[in-house]
Amino acid sequence: MNHNDLNIKENNELRPVHISIAGTPHRIICPADRVKSLESSAEKLNEKIREIRQATKGKVLNNEELLVLACLDLYDQVQGLNTTISAHEQAQNQAAALIEKINKDALSVLR
Numbered sequence: 001m002n003h004n005d006l007n008i009k010e011n012n013e014l015r016p017v018h019i020s021i022a023g024t025p026h027r028i029i030c031p032a033d034r035v036k037s038l039e040s041s042a043e044k045l046n047e048k049i050r051e052i053r054q055a056t057k058g059k060v061l062n063n064e065e066l067l068v069l070a071c072l073d074l075y076d077q078v079q080g081l082n083t084t085i086s087a088h089e090q091a092q093n094q095a096a097a098l099i100e101k102i103n104k105d106a107l108s109v110l111r
Contacts (some may be wrong), residue, residue, distance in 0.1 A: 022049050022063045045070060 015031040018025060019042040030038045048070045053061070061069070 021045055022066050024063060045074075048073060 012052055014029050015032045015035060017028045017030045018034050019028060019039060020026070021042060028038060049066050052066055052069050052073070
């Protein structure tokens with residue numbers, strides 16, 4: 001086994017990670033190189049849940065309701081980002097087509 005094989009094997013190692021979501025503990029098996037990302041994601045989800053609790057003061061929501069609301073909000077954010085990305089890609093394509101037309105027009109004038 002060479003050094004590169006050892007690195008690949010280490011990168012694929014799975015580790016148990018203990019996280020808490022909305023006060024409920026979870027044990028997740030995760031690739032060793034993704035542990036920090038998983039922990040960060042759990043913290044961001046908990047932040048979103050805290051925001052929802054703040055916004056719904058006076059109403060007691062159970063964990064399932066909180067998680068559904070958090071998932072819906074995060075999905076809405078993802079869809080918004082996808083829409084923004086699509087708009088940017090369309091603008092880039094239009095700009096590239098305009099540049100190509102300008103270059104063709106300039107070449108035809110120079111001939």
